[in-house]
Amino acid sequence: MRKREQTCLDKVRRDYPKFSVTERKIADYILKNPNQIIHSSINQLAEDLDVADSTVFRFCKRIGYKGYQAMKIALASEVVSSMQDIHEDVDSGDAIDTVAAKVFRTNIQSLEETLQIIDEEQLQKAVNILLSARQIHFFGSGGSNTVALDAYHKFIRTGLPVQATVDTHLQLMAASQLNEKDCAMLISHSGSSKDILHILNVLKKNEVKTIAITNFAKSTLSAAVHIPLYTSSGETDFKTEAFSSRIAQLTLIDLLYVNVLMNRGEEGQEALNKMREAIMVKRI
Numbered sequence: 381m382r383k384r385e386q387t388c389l390d391k392v393r394r395d396y397p398k399f400s401v402t403e404r405k406i407a408d409y410i411l412k413n414p415n416q417i418i419h420s421s422i423n424q425l426a427e428d429l430d431v432a433d434s435t436v437f438r439f440c441k442r443i444g445y446k447g448y449q450a451m452k453i454a455l456a457s458e459v460v461s462s463m464q465d466i467h468e469d470v471d472s473g474d475a476i477d478t479v480a481a482k483v484f485r486t487n488i489q490s491l492e493e494t495l496q497i498i499d500e501e502q503l504q505k506a507v508n509i510l511l512s513a514r515q516i517h518f519f520g521s522g523g524s525n526t527v528a529l530d531a532y533h534k535f536i537r538t539g540l541p542v543q544a545t546v547d548t549h550l551q552l553m554a555a556s557q558l559n560e561k562d563c564a565m566l567i568s569h570s571g572s573s574k575d576i577l578h579i580l581n582v583l584k585k586n587e588v589k590t591i592a593i594t595n596f597a598k599s600t601l602s603a604a605v606h607i608p609l610y611t612s613s614g615e616t617d618f619k620t621e622a623f624s625s626r627i628a629q630l631t632l633i634d635l636l637y638v639n640v641l642m643n644r645g646e647e648g649q650e651a652l653n654k655m656r657e658a659i660m661v662k663r664i
Contacts, residue, residue: 388455391443418456422448453597490624493612513563518544520567521575534637539651560587571599
């Protein structure tokens with residue numbers, strides 16, 4: 381039987397006997413308040429525990445993470461993965477307004493949790509790569525392909541050269557034509573989609589700059605791309621449909637689009653105006 385990979389909380393419990401008094405103080409807080417951690421900055425946690433930021437940072441390194449942000453992302457995936465799926469929360473006897481409230485609250489929670497784990501440095505790097513790319517291609521498989529098409533629909537307004545295709549064979553063909561001057565954004569809730577990983581292998585051979593949007597920090601996709609960006613939602617990698625995570629993925633795309641358009645300045649505004657003028661004939 382394959383051994384289960386240790387989670388962040390597992391690592392804290394594993395190393396607890398070796399911790400100093402101060403480290404146990406941090407460990408106790410994490411074990412008792414995992415949900416609070418994913419909504420706190422390193423400064424807030426340090427202040428709450430009356431320890432130095434550097435002490436928290438060293439603790440994260442000790443249990444195997446690059447820093448506080450990396451630990452928080454891993455912990456967020458674990459916490460939300462333990463939640464029940466929306467369909468399990470909705471009872472067959474629920475009134476339509478009750479179902480509506482549960483569905484909306486789940487999506488709102490996904491957005492709030494994703495906002496909390498955004499790495500501003502990684503986000504800025506992603507924006508810079510998108511701005512400097514000769515060509516941008518969006519890749520997604522299955523449900524994630526709808527997000528890739530939405531990204532294409534938005535980014536074409538910036539005036540940057542963008543592409544997206546639906547067929548997996550065409551995606552592989554497109555990936556084979558990109559090079560180190562180009563950027564590819566790969567979208568996968570699980571980060572383990574075979575189609576996306578096949579595309580990633582082609583992109584890596586061609587030294588294409590890669591950005592990923594995924595829900596899992598410890599996935600094959602997130603470990604292999606240049607810039608991983610994460611969503612946080614209640615679905616796990618064992619669920620066949622990632623409903624609320626798709627809302628978070630679309631919102632991350634919105635965030636990247638707005639930042640790119642702002643950085644494009646007059647060029648971006650001119651491209652946007654041309655697009656509006658072109659589609660005006662479609663309106664009555």
